[in-house]
Amino acid sequence: MRRRTRLSAFLAPLLALALLLAPSAGGVAVAQTPSGQYGTAGTGANESVADLLKDLNASLKSENETLSNLNKMLQAEVEALKQENALLRKQLEIAVARLLELEGGSGSDSGSSSSSGSPAGNVEQLANRLRPRVFMIEVFGPQGTLVSSGSAVAVTKTDVVTNYHVIDEAWSAELVTESGQRIPVEGMTAYDEANDLALLRVNGTLEPVTLRNTAARVGEEVVAIGSPLGLLNTVSTGIVSAVRTLGGQEMIQITAPTWHGSSGGGLFDKQGNLIGITSGGMREGQNLNFAIPVKFVQQLIQRAGSPQPLPGFGRGGAAELAAFLNELFPEMIVNGETVPVQYFIMPNENARPWEAPEYIVAVLDTEAHYNLAKGMVVGDLRANEEIVEFYMWVVASSFNAFYPPEQDVTLLLVHVGEYPNYPTTFSPNEVEYDPKTGTYWVFKPILSVHEHGNENWHFEWLIYN
Incomplete structure (x- = not known):
């Protein structure tokens, strides 16, 4: 708009001059004199033309100055564009060098702690390197039924870390790899319920991740790996939004998406170092998710002991x-004979301080007792007794895991059966008549398994008494 206005001012005097100099219809310019007579234009016209030329000259000078200033401005703009182009070229060179570094870089996988980490890798490279070290963990109840699932991260060659709330109700648990392999969890070696962490020993050899020694930094990019909704080893990215204290617990706030089942998964920096364990989020807001700082995992590893039963075991x-x-123990086999067993937990009302408050009663019904008798008479009697003793010891040892080491447990193997006629093969004090059904009930003790001190077992055959 400014240049158009200046151009109009420049053209106006030219247009006026052209009108004055333009020839009339007869080819001669005329002007009316003050007396009203007509004649050829003379001195007055010349003076008008001179004035117009002066105005035109002034306009041209002014426009020339304007064009000169405009030229200077354009030169300044060109110089600025040159500088900007140089800066963009420099940034492009840095970006290309960084890309080449990322494509060639790889993270540390020593399984130790790291303060500086390895060269940064892109998300695809990190995912390929870290996913074999992160697992889905399936939690089972007392009857082997699946209770829930979560995530876990290998932090040593034999241990994984997960959230305590993931295994809070676990009687048993298994890790699931991407190939579908299942790795049994042997027990819990340490836990920190306040910080929602549990360290689990597994029956296998693992490839651990690297634990970073420095705290998470606000704004740094992170990669989260877990198994939300059972979708094994899902990878998401985000940044550290904040490091804050919630309910007295230090937490890393992240934007990386997580969901149910992500709990216990790994939060990694761009070098592939573990900086936290994902633990949950606020569903009322968007991208409000949290992880437990890795320093608490390091403290847990230092406190690790021998494997203990999972928290839900026995509850x-x-x-x-x-x-x-x-x-777990529905039947035993004695010389090819199948002997079904049913278990009952009975209160030990006379338990002393060093004895468990309950004991196990393993019951054989009429058919099971008959099959046991057939199996026991084949071959060497003592060898057959050892078969039964070993099986009952396995049952008693499993039951023993429910109680503190200082409490001894007892298992009693008995025959409880109903007979239509009086069973003459049993002692009279083992038989009781039921007038309602007209049948005879037998209660016959067979074997007592008792713990004396920690894991010292005593076997007593009562069937011969």
């Missing part, structure tokens, strides 16, 4: 204990 009382045993 729920006698009914769940019995269901657990019936699920």
